[in-house]
Amino acid sequence: MAEFVITIDGPAASGKSTVARLLAERLDATFLDTGAMYRAVTLAAVRDGADLSKKRQLFDVVKRHRFDFEAAQGRMLVQIDGRDVTDAIRDNELTAKVRYVAAAALVRGRLVQMQRDFARKYAKVVTEGRDQGTVVFPDAQVKFYLTASPAERARRRAAELRAIGADADVARIQQEIESRDKSDESRAVGPLKPAPDAVMIDTTGLTIEQVVERLYQLVMERTGSPSRSSRVADVPSASVEGVSPSNRDDNAGKMPAPHEGRMPSTRAPVETQDLASQNAPSPASAPEPMAPAAVDTCRESPKPYSFSRTVSFLWYALARFLCRVFCILFFRYRLYGRENVPVKGAVILAGNHQSFLDPVFCGVGVNRHLTYVARDTLFRNWFFGPLIASVNAIPIGRDKADIAAMRSIIARLRAGEAVCLFPEGTRTQDGRITPFKPGFGLLCRRSKAAIVPVLIDGAFECWPRHRKLFRPGSIVVQLGKPISPEQIETMTNEALADHLTRTLCQMQHDTRRKQGKQPYDYGVKSEGGYRQKRGK
Known part of the structure; x- marks a missing residue:
């Protein structure tokens, strides 16, 4: 297993994929795009003419084909039987069919093993999905759960589609998101839910820059390493369920430099960060709400040495x-x-x-x-x-x-x-x-x-x-x-x-x-x- 794993779970369009990829860049880590794995199996099933409602047929697809996944420049390269399908799996029609694969227990079990095998190849991994902190990497050093209101998530998805010139019906998108949430939360295997020790973050009304920066600061805090800007402990945060800044675990191990040994496990306590209420800007200076196409990174200070x-x-x-x-x-x-x-x-x-x-x-x-x-x-x-x-x-x-x-x-x-x-x-x-x-x-x-x-x-x-x-x-x-x-x-x-x-x-x-x-x-x-x- 990787020496250091950060999991980011959350519902559809909560911004977890973009945030996970940018956080991986900040930490000089590898980004594990689990969605690409489910899409790859879905594509193979569609090409084979499998009945997506038959879970046994879906499992036969996984056994019949060879799936290869490699990290490259912030994205995952995907191959099925040696043929590149990195772009083919991003088809919008295919996306609507992924839920069938996600609900197949035997397929999920095989993909969980693929995800763990992928993580073994890299020292530091940032992964996103719906069951990364609960099922795939239960011993991850830091876990996050991102969420946002269905209306906010629908607005983001619509903004993403409009940015590329596609039509976007916000009401229809919100309906699809709510339907996907219900399906993810009610499935028997790997249901969508936060891990008990996950840091829950509501991203409604926040920019990607704000979310990535806060997650980065929290990672630095959990590992005992200095952050590039102000530490989270220096910023007022809401205490939830009796947990306040004063009773956080301050004895977490330190993140090693590249030449040091294995990274110690530092399980984070249960905590909710209500980011919308922290350092809230005035209406005149409020940033645009987070949209997937509006990527941002912190430019106040350089990336840490590695x-x-x-x-x-x-x-x-x-x-x-x-x-x-x-x-x-x-x-x-x-x-x-x-x-x-x-x-x-x-x-x-x-x-x-x-x-x-x-x-x-x-x-x-x-x-x-x-x-x-x-x-x-x-x-x-x-x-x-x-x-x-x-x-x-x-x-x-x-x-x-x-x-x-x-x-x-x-x-x-x-x-x-x-x-x-x-x-x-x-x-x-x-x-x-x-x-x-x-x-x-x-x-x-x-x-x-x-x-x-x-x-x-x-x-x-x-x-x-x-x-x-x-x-x-x-x-x-x-x-x-x-x-x-x-x-x-x-x-x-x-x-x-x-x-x-x-x-x-x-x-x-x-x-x-x-x-x-x-x-x-x-x-x-x-x-x-x-x-x-x-x-x-």
Whole structure:
């Protein structure tokens, strides 16, 4: 079993998945997404044509297939019989059928064992579900139970759907949530209920930042480690069922540094944290209620030191150096406008996409550690997937809205990091810049990040789509003037995408003219820049 386990249980749409993932990042722990396991079995059952109401048939599905689960960059990679289904299990229609698998006792028993096997592979685990603290990990060091009113949870789910352009009927969603609650609470095996020693937290009206910060502080308190900001003991908290701050267990063991031995077990006493009543802001300054798409992290102080983060930092620096050597050996690489990239703070480097080497060309010339956004299919290769993940790459689904990836990106930006992405969504067919997808505007607004336009020229000639290998050539990278968060707020997502597309088209035209190259033909030049021809 893992040396240190934190369980977060709660009903549907209580925010436990987002909170668990972000808390795992704060603690440098592994996130165990139990929902992905139930979804995987449900998908296999649907594909096999099993009768979901027949529990024996569901158990036969589990015995018939091999399910593999691996942690990667804040999400769980899922395979059925060696085939990746990480995106397939997120289908909305499939979600409605998961309750049948969750109610099958024999299936739950097998999945409980899978969850424990997963935890054995990692030193620290943050897991979420409905029976993690009561059944799967009854001896977990710290247990939480998140809840919120059905109306609040329905509002959050609706906000999540609207953020990706989907229709959302709040009344219908609330009805479905209440029905799921009743099913989860009444099932015979692993019913939804808080563990006796769980810290109960009502998240109604709270932001994700507030919830994650409070859980982090409570973990630090339970393990005797100093928190990055004020300790929970310093904040007035409600005493419930005769438990007050004065009679808490102050003799819990300390969380060891990475090189120390096993982490001692520190069972938390029963306690309820009514967060809505603590440090309540005035109505004028109250934050927005928590919505799954509005991910936040604490940016008041840096993350605690850990050996793994130091190794990651050094590995990124080494990888960037090797990539610079690669560019010197094979390309006449030139970069202009480095001064346009802010030295700190959230920023998105948005570039045109000409070849597989574009992230390299962008990253080697910027003196900041970047987080890269890459197509999820690239992570399925046994060698290339772990390699790009090791240099801060986040997988994102290209054919549909990937909410999990959006949350991860926003979290990185909220932490003041720099993200490199290519809003065209795919490599160019002919060297021309295609219209940017407007969805990335949501990232900018949620994270208050600036945007730096990045023009890459020459990469298409060196490695066009139809060639299997690259050839040496001249590469020019031009970093444009940043667009501030205040400017972004004045534009719609569509207007922002159009503005960036035109800006890069103009930058490409000027750059190619300076090199003596023939500029691409986008049509008639307008007041705002080059207007692209339809169909190009």
